[in-house]
Amino acid sequence: MDQPQLPIEMPQCEGVRTASVARPEDLRVRRPVRNQAEMMVRDLESLIADDHPVRALWAFLEALDIADFYRSIKAAIDRPGRPASDPRVLLALWVYATTEGVSSARWLDRLCKEHDAYRWLCGGVSVDYHMLSDFRVAHREALDRLLTQIVALLMHNELVTLKAVAHDGVRVRASAGASSFRRCGSLEGCLAEAAERVKRLAKEREHPDPGVNRRQQAAKERAARERAERVQEALRQLPRVQAAKKRQKHSLNKRRQEKITEARVSTTDPEARVMKMPDGGWRPAYNVQLATDVPSGVVVAASVVNRGNDWGEAPPMEAEVAERYGKHPEAYLVDGGFAQRETIDELTERKVAVYAPVWPPRTTTSGRTWSDPMSGDSPAVLAWRQRMQTKEAKETYKLRAATAEWANAQLRRHGLLPFTVRGLGKVTAVVLLVAVVHNILRALALTP
Numbered sequence: 383m384d385q386p387q388l389p390i391e392m393p394q395c396e397g398v399r400t401a402s403v404a405r406p407e408d409l410r411v412r413r414p415v416r417n418q419a420e421m422m423v424r425d426l427e428s429l430i431a432d433d434h435p436v437r438a439l440w441a442f443l444e445a446l447d448i449a450d451f452y453r454s455i456k457a458a459i460d461r462p463g464r465p466a467s468d469p470r471v472l473l474a475l476w477v478y479a480t481t482e483g484v485s486s487a488r489w490l491d492r493l494c495k496e497h498d499a500y501r502w503l504c505g506g507v508s509v510d511y512h513m514l515s516d517f518r519v520a521h522r523e524a525l526d527r528l529l530t531q532i533v534a535l536l537m538h539n540e541l542v543t544l545k546a547v548a549h550d551g552v553r554v555r556a557s558a559g560a561s562s563f564r565r566c567g568s569l570e571g572c573l574a575e576a577a578e579r580v581k582r583l584a585k586e587r588e589h590p591d592p593g594v595n596r597r598q599q600a601a602k603e604r605a606a607r608e609r610a611e612r613v614q615e616a617l618r619q620l621p622r623v624q625a626a627k628k629r630q631k632h633s634l635n636k637r638r639q640e641k642i643t644e645a646r647v648s649t650t651d652p653e654a655r656v657m658k659m660p661d662g663g664w665r666p667a668y669n670v671q672l673a674t675d676v677p678s679g680v681v682v683a684a685s686v687v688n689r690g691n692d693w694g695e696a697p698p699m700e701a702e703v704a705e706r707y708g709k710h711p712e713a714y715l716v717d718g719g720f721a722q723r724e725t726i727d728e729l730t731e732r733k734v735a736v737y738a739p740v741w742p743p744r745t746t747t748s749g750r751t752w753s754d755p756m757s758g759d760s761p762a763v764l765a766w767r768q769r770m771q772t773k774e775a776k777e778t779y780k781l782r783a784a785t786a787e788w789a790n791a792q793l794r795r796h797g798l799l800p801f802t803v804r805g806l807g808k809v810t811a812v813v814l815l816v817a818v819v820h821n822i823l824r825a826l827a828l829t830p
Contacts, residue, residue: 426505429498436478436499442822443474446531450524471507472517478503480819485797485812487515518815519803525814530706532821533675533682537707541828546676546778547711549699549720550786551669551692555800556654556809558666563646563656566620572649573617576610609649616652623647623655651804657690668801668809672817673699674789676715676781680824681789682706684817686810692719697728710734715782723763730762737779740770793820 430436451469478499479490491511493500536542564572583603590599623645648654648666657667669690673683683702687695696716704710713735721738729736759767769775790798798816801809 426498426502430502434499435481436503438826439478439481439822440474440503442826443470443477446528448473448524448528450527451521453524454520467507467509467513469517469521471504472509472514474503475500475509475514476518476815477819477822480797480816481823483795483797485799485802487511487518490514519808519811522807522811522814525811525818529681529684529814529818529821532818532825533680534707536678536680536821536825536828539829541825542675542678542680542682544675544682544703544707544709544711546713546715546781547673547682547700547703548676548715548782548785548789549671549673549696550717550782550790551671551695551719552790552794552798553657553659553667553669553690554798555659556648556651556666556668557801557804558648558651558654560656560666562648562650563666564616564649565644565646566617570617573610573613576606576613580606580610612652613649616647616649619647619652620645653688653806654804655688655690668806670798670813671695671699672786672789672793673703674785676713676785678824678828679785679789679792680821681793681817684813686806686813688806692717693722694725696720696725700729700732700734704732713737713778715779715785717782723758723760726766727760727762730765735769736766737770737775737782738766739779740767789820793817796820 448470451473455466455469457463457466475490475494479485479493484490484493488511490500491509491514494504494509495501533542537544580603583599583606587599587603590596594602646656651666654666654668656664657669659665659667667690669687669692671683671685671687671692672681674680675682683699683706685699685702689695696714700711700714710732711734714729715737718739718741721736721741726736726738770779793816796816796819798813801812803809803812
Protein backbone atom coordinates (compact mmCIF):
# COMPACT_ATOMS: atom_id res chain seq x y z
CA MET A 383 0.00 0.00 0.00
CA ASP A 384 1.39 3.38 -1.01
CA GLN A 385 2.22 5.87 1.70
CA PRO A 386 -0.09 8.93 1.78
CA GLN A 387 1.42 12.02 0.22
CA LEU A 388 1.67 15.28 2.10
CA PRO A 389 -0.72 17.92 0.77
CA ILE A 390 2.10 20.47 0.61
CA GLU A 391 5.79 20.30 -0.11
CA MET A 392 8.14 20.78 2.79
CA PRO A 393 10.24 23.94 2.30
CA GLN A 394 13.96 23.54 1.80
CA CYS A 395 16.25 26.00 3.53
CA GLU A 396 19.05 27.19 1.30
CA GLY A 397 22.52 27.15 2.74
CA VAL A 398 21.69 24.44 5.25
CA ARG A 399 23.46 21.13 4.81
CA THR A 400 21.14 18.12 5.31
CA ALA A 401 22.22 14.55 6.00
CA SER A 402 21.41 11.82 3.51
CA VAL A 403 18.49 9.79 4.92
CA ALA A 404 17.02 6.73 3.28
CA ARG A 405 13.33 6.68 2.48
CA PRO A 406 11.17 4.68 4.96
CA GLU A 407 9.77 2.52 2.21
CA ASP A 408 13.28 1.38 1.30
CA LEU A 409 14.03 0.09 4.82
CA ARG A 410 13.25 -3.35 6.21
CA VAL A 411 11.17 -2.86 9.40
CA ARG A 412 8.33 -4.73 11.07
CA ARG A 413 5.11 -2.90 10.29
CA PRO A 414 1.69 -3.59 11.86
CA VAL A 415 -0.61 -6.01 10.05
CA ARG A 416 -4.03 -5.72 11.63
CA ASN A 417 -6.03 -7.89 9.23
CA GLN A 418 -4.07 -11.03 10.02
CA ALA A 419 -6.20 -13.69 11.73
CA GLU A 420 -4.87 -15.00 15.06
CA MET A 421 -5.90 -17.94 17.18
CA MET A 422 -5.60 -17.22 20.89
CA VAL A 423 -6.70 -19.83 23.42
CA ARG A 424 -7.11 -18.09 26.78
CA ASP A 425 -9.48 -18.48 29.70
CA LEU A 426 -10.63 -15.62 31.91
CA GLU A 427 -9.07 -17.21 34.98
CA SER A 428 -5.57 -16.92 33.53
CA LEU A 429 -6.03 -13.21 32.72
CA ILE A 430 -6.22 -12.14 36.39
CA ALA A 431 -3.26 -12.50 38.73
CA ASP A 432 -3.72 -14.38 41.97
CA ASP A 433 -3.13 -11.22 44.04
CA HIS A 434 -5.42 -8.98 41.99
CA PRO A 435 -7.79 -6.92 44.22
CA VAL A 436 -10.84 -8.11 42.29
CA ARG A 437 -10.33 -11.64 43.62
CA ALA A 438 -10.42 -10.42 47.22
CA LEU A 439 -13.64 -8.46 46.59
CA TRP A 440 -15.31 -11.46 44.97
CA ALA A 441 -14.23 -13.78 47.79
CA PHE A 442 -15.64 -11.34 50.37
CA LEU A 443 -18.97 -11.12 48.54
CA GLU A 444 -19.16 -14.90 48.28
CA ALA A 445 -18.99 -15.10 52.08
CA LEU A 446 -21.97 -12.76 52.54
CA ASP A 447 -25.64 -13.65 52.59
CA ILE A 448 -27.21 -11.69 49.72
CA ALA A 449 -30.48 -13.61 49.43
CA ASP A 450 -32.37 -10.28 49.48
CA PHE A 451 -31.01 -9.46 46.04
CA TYR A 452 -32.56 -12.65 44.59
CA ARG A 453 -36.13 -12.05 45.81
CA SER A 454 -37.23 -10.22 42.66
CA ILE A 455 -36.14 -13.07 40.34
CA LYS A 456 -39.10 -15.13 39.11
CA ALA A 457 -37.25 -17.55 36.81
CA ALA A 458 -37.08 -21.00 38.41
CA ILE A 459 -35.41 -24.25 37.38
CA ASP A 460 -38.70 -26.14 37.01
CA ARG A 461 -40.37 -23.39 35.00
CA PRO A 462 -39.87 -22.18 31.44
CA GLY A 463 -38.31 -18.81 30.81
CA ARG A 464 -35.04 -17.05 30.25
CA PRO A 465 -32.56 -17.24 33.16
CA ALA A 466 -31.76 -13.98 34.91
CA SER A 467 -28.28 -12.56 35.35
CA ASP A 468 -26.78 -13.46 38.71
CA PRO A 469 -27.31 -10.58 41.19
CA ARG A 470 -24.01 -11.47 42.87
CA VAL A 471 -22.24 -10.68 39.58
CA LEU A 472 -24.08 -7.36 39.21
CA LEU A 473 -23.32 -6.44 42.81
CA ALA A 474 -19.66 -7.37 42.38
CA LEU A 475 -19.43 -5.25 39.23
CA TRP A 476 -20.78 -2.19 41.05
CA VAL A 477 -18.58 -2.82 44.08
CA TYR A 478 -15.41 -3.04 42.02
CA ALA A 479 -16.44 -0.12 39.80
CA THR A 480 -17.11 2.02 42.88
CA THR A 481 -13.64 1.29 44.25
CA GLU A 482 -12.27 2.77 41.02
CA GLY A 483 -14.58 5.79 41.07
CA VAL A 484 -16.83 4.59 38.24
CA SER A 485 -20.41 5.76 38.82
CA SER A 486 -21.85 5.62 35.29
CA ALA A 487 -23.78 2.54 34.15
CA ARG A 488 -22.80 3.18 30.53
CA TRP A 489 -19.14 3.43 31.47
CA LEU A 490 -19.39 0.23 33.50
CA ASP A 491 -21.07 -1.54 30.59
CA ARG A 492 -18.17 -0.54 28.36
CA LEU A 493 -15.62 -1.78 30.91
CA CYS A 494 -17.39 -5.15 31.05
CA LYS A 495 -16.58 -5.59 27.37
CA GLU A 496 -13.05 -4.16 27.29
CA HIS A 497 -11.42 -4.61 30.73
CA ASP A 498 -10.15 -8.03 31.81
CA ALA A 499 -11.02 -7.56 35.50
CA TYR A 500 -14.64 -6.72 34.72
CA ARG A 501 -14.83 -9.52 32.15
CA TRP A 502 -13.53 -11.88 34.84
CA LEU A 503 -16.28 -10.76 37.21
CA CYS A 504 -18.90 -11.26 34.50
CA GLY A 505 -17.62 -14.74 33.68
CA GLY A 506 -19.72 -14.86 30.52
CA VAL A 507 -22.86 -13.39 32.16
CA SER A 508 -24.37 -10.86 29.77
CA VAL A 509 -25.03 -7.38 31.13
CA ASP A 510 -26.02 -4.02 29.67
CA TYR A 511 -26.22 -0.51 31.03
CA HIS A 512 -30.00 -0.65 31.49
CA MET A 513 -29.65 -3.73 33.69
CA LEU A 514 -26.77 -2.21 35.66
CA SER A 515 -28.56 1.10 36.17
CA ASP A 516 -31.79 -0.53 37.33
CA PHE A 517 -29.97 -2.92 39.67
CA ARG A 518 -28.18 -0.14 41.54
CA VAL A 519 -31.34 1.79 42.46
CA ALA A 520 -33.80 -1.11 42.80
CA HIS A 521 -32.24 -2.77 45.86
CA ARG A 522 -32.16 -0.02 48.46
CA GLU A 523 -33.48 -2.21 51.28
CA ALA A 524 -31.14 -5.06 50.35
CA LEU A 525 -28.17 -2.70 50.40
CA ASP A 526 -29.30 -1.36 53.77
CA ARG A 527 -29.38 -4.87 55.25
CA LEU A 528 -26.05 -5.67 53.61
CA LEU A 529 -24.50 -2.67 55.36
CA THR A 530 -25.79 -3.98 58.69
CA GLN A 531 -24.53 -7.48 57.94
CA ILE A 532 -20.98 -6.32 57.18
CA VAL A 533 -20.77 -4.18 60.33
CA ALA A 534 -22.20 -7.01 62.44
CA LEU A 535 -19.56 -9.33 61.02
CA LEU A 536 -16.83 -6.86 62.00
CA MET A 537 -18.37 -6.47 65.46
CA HIS A 538 -18.33 -10.26 65.89
CA ASN A 539 -14.60 -10.18 65.17
CA GLU A 540 -14.18 -7.24 67.59
CA LEU A 541 -13.01 -4.92 64.82
CA VAL A 542 -15.94 -2.52 65.45
CA THR A 543 -16.84 -1.70 69.06
CA LEU A 544 -19.22 1.32 68.90
CA LYS A 545 -17.46 2.82 71.90
CA ALA A 546 -17.25 6.11 70.04
CA VAL A 547 -19.22 7.11 66.94
CA ALA A 548 -18.65 10.27 64.90
CA HIS A 549 -21.68 11.72 63.10
CA ASP A 550 -21.44 14.26 60.32
CA GLY A 551 -23.46 15.56 57.40
CA VAL A 552 -22.14 16.30 53.93
CA ARG A 553 -24.10 18.08 51.21
CA VAL A 554 -23.78 16.54 47.75
CA ARG A 555 -24.89 18.18 44.51
CA ALA A 556 -28.18 16.90 43.13
CA SER A 557 -28.97 16.11 39.50
CA ALA A 558 -31.12 19.21 39.04
CA GLY A 559 -30.36 22.55 37.49
CA ALA A 560 -31.02 25.84 39.23
CA SER A 561 -33.33 26.88 36.38
CA SER A 562 -35.61 23.87 36.98
CA PHE A 563 -37.00 25.36 40.21
CA ARG A 564 -40.46 26.85 39.61
CA ARG A 565 -43.14 28.61 41.62
CA CYS A 566 -46.68 27.30 42.05
CA GLY A 567 -48.15 29.09 39.03
CA SER A 568 -45.32 28.04 36.77
CA LEU A 569 -45.61 24.42 37.95
CA GLU A 570 -49.29 24.34 37.06
CA GLY A 571 -48.45 25.63 33.59
CA CYS A 572 -45.73 22.98 33.19
CA LEU A 573 -48.19 20.28 34.25
CA ALA A 574 -50.76 21.39 31.67
CA GLU A 575 -48.09 21.46 28.98
CA ALA A 576 -46.83 17.99 29.93
CA ALA A 577 -50.38 16.55 29.93
CA GLU A 578 -51.02 18.03 26.50
CA ARG A 579 -47.84 16.45 25.14
CA VAL A 580 -48.87 13.03 26.49
CA LYS A 581 -52.23 13.32 24.70
CA ARG A 582 -50.58 14.45 21.48
CA LEU A 583 -48.17 11.51 21.48
CA ALA A 584 -51.05 9.12 22.16
CA LYS A 585 -52.82 10.42 19.06
CA GLU A 586 -49.64 10.07 16.99
CA ARG A 587 -49.61 6.38 17.89
CA GLU A 588 -52.78 5.91 15.82
CA HIS A 589 -51.17 7.64 12.83
CA PRO A 590 -47.46 6.91 13.23
CA ASP A 591 -44.77 8.84 11.43
CA PRO A 592 -43.01 6.60 8.84
CA GLY A 593 -39.67 8.12 9.83
CA VAL A 594 -40.05 7.11 13.49
CA ASN A 595 -39.92 3.44 14.45
CA ARG A 596 -41.95 1.85 17.21
CA ARG A 597 -39.11 1.89 19.70
CA GLN A 598 -38.48 5.61 19.24
CA GLN A 599 -42.19 6.35 19.58
CA ALA A 600 -42.36 4.36 22.84
CA ALA A 601 -39.32 6.26 24.16
CA LYS A 602 -41.00 9.60 23.42
CA GLU A 603 -44.18 8.53 25.19
CA ARG A 604 -42.24 7.27 28.22
CA ALA A 605 -40.29 10.54 28.45
CA ALA A 606 -43.51 12.56 28.28
CA ARG A 607 -45.15 10.46 31.02
CA GLU A 608 -42.11 10.76 33.28
CA ARG A 609 -42.06 14.52 32.74
CA ALA A 610 -45.70 14.77 33.79
CA GLU A 611 -45.09 12.56 36.84
CA ARG A 612 -42.16 14.70 37.97
CA VAL A 613 -44.19 17.90 37.69
CA GLN A 614 -47.02 16.28 39.68
CA GLU A 615 -44.52 15.26 42.34
CA ALA A 616 -43.17 18.82 42.39
CA LEU A 617 -46.69 20.11 43.13
CA ARG A 618 -47.01 17.55 45.93
CA GLN A 619 -43.68 18.67 47.40
CA LEU A 620 -44.56 22.37 47.21
CA PRO A 621 -46.57 22.51 50.52
CA ARG A 622 -43.59 21.07 52.40
CA VAL A 623 -41.28 23.71 50.98
CA GLN A 624 -43.81 26.42 51.78
CA ALA A 625 -44.05 25.18 55.38
CA ALA A 626 -40.26 25.21 55.67
CA LYS A 627 -40.17 28.77 54.34
CA LYS A 628 -42.80 29.77 56.88
CA ARG A 629 -40.80 28.28 59.74
CA GLN A 630 -37.70 30.03 58.43
CA LYS A 631 -39.49 33.39 58.48
CA HIS A 632 -40.61 32.87 62.05
CA SER A 633 -37.08 32.01 63.14
CA LEU A 634 -35.54 35.17 61.64
CA ASN A 635 -35.99 38.70 62.77
CA LYS A 636 -37.99 41.21 60.76
CA ARG A 637 -34.87 42.82 59.33
CA ARG A 638 -33.87 39.59 57.58
CA GLN A 639 -37.32 38.35 56.52
CA GLU A 640 -37.12 40.16 53.22
CA LYS A 641 -34.32 37.79 52.16
CA ILE A 642 -36.66 34.78 52.27
CA THR A 643 -37.75 34.08 48.69
CA GLU A 644 -40.94 32.42 47.51
CA ALA A 645 -41.11 28.62 47.68
CA ARG A 646 -39.91 26.82 44.55
CA VAL A 647 -39.57 23.16 43.58
CA SER A 648 -37.54 21.53 40.82
CA THR A 649 -39.37 19.95 37.89
CA THR A 650 -36.53 17.50 37.23
CA ASP A 651 -35.80 16.38 40.82
CA PRO A 652 -38.72 17.48 43.03
CA GLU A 653 -37.17 16.12 46.25
CA ALA A 654 -33.94 18.09 45.88
CA ARG A 655 -33.53 21.32 47.84
CA VAL A 656 -31.32 24.37 47.37
CA MET A 657 -28.66 24.21 50.07
CA LYS A 658 -25.59 26.16 51.05
CA MET A 659 -22.56 24.22 49.86
CA PRO A 660 -19.11 24.08 51.51
CA ASP A 661 -17.76 26.67 49.06
CA GLY A 662 -20.41 29.19 50.16
CA GLY A 663 -22.59 28.88 47.05
CA TRP A 664 -26.23 27.81 46.92
CA ARG A 665 -27.09 24.84 44.70
CA PRO A 666 -29.60 21.95 44.54
CA ALA A 667 -28.28 19.19 46.79
CA TYR A 668 -29.01 16.39 49.24
CA ASN A 669 -27.74 16.18 52.81
CA VAL A 670 -25.97 12.83 53.37
CA GLN A 671 -25.76 11.77 57.02
CA LEU A 672 -22.97 9.36 58.00
CA ALA A 673 -22.20 7.73 61.35
CA THR A 674 -18.67 6.29 61.56
CA ASP A 675 -17.04 4.09 64.18
CA VAL A 676 -14.06 6.04 65.50
CA PRO A 677 -11.37 3.38 66.00
CA SER A 678 -12.02 1.45 62.78
CA GLY A 679 -13.34 4.10 60.37
CA VAL A 680 -16.28 1.84 59.40
CA VAL A 681 -19.55 3.52 58.41
CA VAL A 682 -22.17 2.04 60.76
CA ALA A 683 -25.20 3.98 59.45
CA ALA A 684 -26.04 6.15 56.46
CA SER A 685 -29.10 8.11 55.44
CA VAL A 686 -30.10 11.00 53.17
CA VAL A 687 -32.32 13.97 54.00
CA ASN A 688 -33.35 16.96 51.93
CA ARG A 689 -32.85 19.58 54.62
CA GLY A 690 -30.02 22.03 54.36
CA ASN A 691 -29.04 21.99 58.05
CA ASP A 692 -28.24 19.25 60.56
CA TRP A 693 -30.58 20.39 63.32
CA GLY A 694 -32.28 17.43 64.98
CA GLU A 695 -30.49 14.78 62.90
CA ALA A 696 -28.37 13.29 65.70
CA PRO A 697 -31.14 11.48 67.68
CA PRO A 698 -32.62 9.65 64.64
CA MET A 699 -29.19 8.53 63.45
CA GLU A 700 -28.16 7.33 66.90
CA ALA A 701 -31.46 5.45 67.20
CA GLU A 702 -30.77 3.83 63.84
CA VAL A 703 -27.35 2.68 65.04
CA ALA A 704 -28.91 1.17 68.18
CA GLU A 705 -31.63 -0.53 66.16
CA ARG A 706 -29.16 -2.02 63.70
CA TYR A 707 -26.73 -3.49 66.23
CA GLY A 708 -28.68 -3.75 69.49
CA LYS A 709 -26.54 -1.34 71.52
CA HIS A 710 -26.08 2.39 71.96
CA PRO A 711 -22.71 4.05 71.37
CA GLU A 712 -20.93 5.05 74.53
CA ALA A 713 -19.76 8.39 73.09
CA TYR A 714 -21.37 10.37 70.29
CA LEU A 715 -19.15 12.96 68.56
CA VAL A 716 -20.88 15.72 66.57
CA ASP A 717 -20.06 19.25 65.46
CA GLY A 718 -21.82 22.42 66.52
CA GLY A 719 -24.61 22.06 63.96
CA PHE A 720 -25.98 19.06 65.89
CA ALA A 721 -25.53 20.46 69.42
CA GLN A 722 -29.05 21.58 70.35
CA ARG A 723 -30.33 21.35 73.91
CA GLU A 724 -33.12 18.98 72.92
CA THR A 725 -30.59 16.71 71.20
CA ILE A 726 -28.33 16.59 74.25
CA ASP A 727 -31.28 15.87 76.56
CA GLU A 728 -32.55 13.05 74.34
CA LEU A 729 -29.17 11.38 73.88
CA THR A 730 -28.39 11.69 77.59
CA GLU A 731 -31.63 9.87 78.40
CA ARG A 732 -30.30 7.00 76.27
CA LYS A 733 -27.11 7.06 78.37
CA VAL A 734 -25.02 8.33 75.46
CA ALA A 735 -22.28 10.84 76.27
CA VAL A 736 -22.39 13.75 73.80
CA TYR A 737 -19.15 15.38 72.71
CA ALA A 738 -19.79 18.63 70.86
CA PRO A 739 -18.30 22.14 70.98
CA VAL A 740 -19.87 24.51 73.50
CA TRP A 741 -20.85 27.79 71.94
CA PRO A 742 -20.38 30.90 74.08
CA PRO A 743 -23.49 32.86 75.10
CA ARG A 744 -24.38 35.81 72.88
CA THR A 745 -24.27 38.23 75.82
CA THR A 746 -21.42 37.68 78.23
CA THR A 747 -20.98 39.13 81.70
CA SER A 748 -17.84 39.64 83.69
CA GLY A 749 -16.35 36.40 84.97
CA ARG A 750 -18.81 34.15 83.11
CA THR A 751 -17.48 30.92 81.53
CA TRP A 752 -18.96 28.57 78.97
CA SER A 753 -19.46 25.88 81.59
CA ASP A 754 -21.73 28.11 83.69
CA PRO A 755 -25.46 27.33 83.44
CA MET A 756 -27.68 29.40 81.17
CA SER A 757 -31.38 30.06 81.37
CA GLY A 758 -33.22 26.99 80.18
CA ASP A 759 -30.33 24.58 80.72
CA SER A 760 -31.33 21.13 81.90
CA PRO A 761 -29.06 19.02 84.12
CA ALA A 762 -27.98 17.05 81.03
CA VAL A 763 -26.98 20.24 79.19
CA LEU A 764 -25.14 21.58 82.22
CA ALA A 765 -23.25 18.29 82.57
CA TRP A 766 -22.32 18.51 78.88
CA ARG A 767 -21.01 22.06 79.33
CA GLN A 768 -18.87 21.01 82.27
CA ARG A 769 -17.65 17.84 80.55
CA MET A 770 -16.43 19.71 77.48
CA GLN A 771 -14.12 21.84 79.64
CA THR A 772 -12.10 18.81 80.72
CA LYS A 773 -8.90 17.79 79.00
CA GLU A 774 -10.16 14.25 78.38
CA ALA A 775 -13.27 15.50 76.56
CA LYS A 776 -11.23 17.83 74.37
CA GLU A 777 -8.89 14.98 73.40
CA THR A 778 -11.87 12.77 72.62
CA TYR A 779 -13.53 15.43 70.49
CA LYS A 780 -10.38 15.79 68.40
CA LEU A 781 -11.14 12.33 67.01
CA ARG A 782 -14.33 13.59 65.36
CA ALA A 783 -12.65 15.43 62.50
CA ALA A 784 -10.05 12.70 62.06
CA THR A 785 -12.86 10.17 61.65
CA ALA A 786 -15.88 11.89 60.11
CA GLU A 787 -13.99 14.13 57.68
CA TRP A 788 -11.74 11.25 56.66
CA ALA A 789 -14.78 9.03 56.00
CA ASN A 790 -16.39 11.81 53.94
CA ALA A 791 -13.24 12.13 51.84
CA GLN A 792 -13.03 8.36 51.32
CA LEU A 793 -16.65 8.12 50.21
CA ARG A 794 -16.16 11.03 47.82
CA ARG A 795 -13.17 9.21 46.33
CA HIS A 796 -15.36 6.15 45.83
CA GLY A 797 -18.12 8.00 44.02
CA LEU A 798 -20.04 10.20 46.48
CA LEU A 799 -19.91 12.96 43.88
CA PRO A 800 -22.69 14.96 42.19
CA PHE A 801 -25.53 12.48 41.92
CA THR A 802 -26.54 11.20 38.50
CA VAL A 803 -29.84 9.76 39.79
CA ARG A 804 -32.91 11.66 40.90
CA GLY A 805 -35.22 11.21 43.86
CA LEU A 806 -34.59 10.60 47.53
CA GLY A 807 -34.99 6.83 47.20
CA LYS A 808 -32.51 6.40 44.37
CA VAL A 809 -30.02 8.78 45.96
CA THR A 810 -30.21 6.78 49.20
CA ALA A 811 -29.52 3.56 47.29
CA VAL A 812 -26.39 5.08 45.76
CA VAL A 813 -25.19 6.32 49.16
CA LEU A 814 -25.74 2.88 50.71
CA LEU A 815 -23.78 1.25 47.89
CA VAL A 816 -20.84 3.60 48.44
CA ALA A 817 -21.00 2.96 52.20
CA VAL A 818 -21.02 -0.82 51.61
CA VAL A 819 -17.98 -0.55 49.33
CA HIS A 820 -16.16 1.58 51.90
CA ASN A 821 -16.87 -0.98 54.62
CA ILE A 822 -15.71 -3.87 52.43
CA LEU A 823 -12.41 -2.12 51.85
CA ARG A 824 -12.08 -1.39 55.57
CA ALA A 825 -12.83 -5.03 56.37
CA LEU A 826 -10.14 -6.20 53.99
CA ALA A 827 -7.70 -3.72 55.49
CA LEU A 828 -8.49 -4.61 59.12
CA THR A 829 -8.60 -8.39 58.65
CA PRO A 830 -5.23 -10.14 58.70
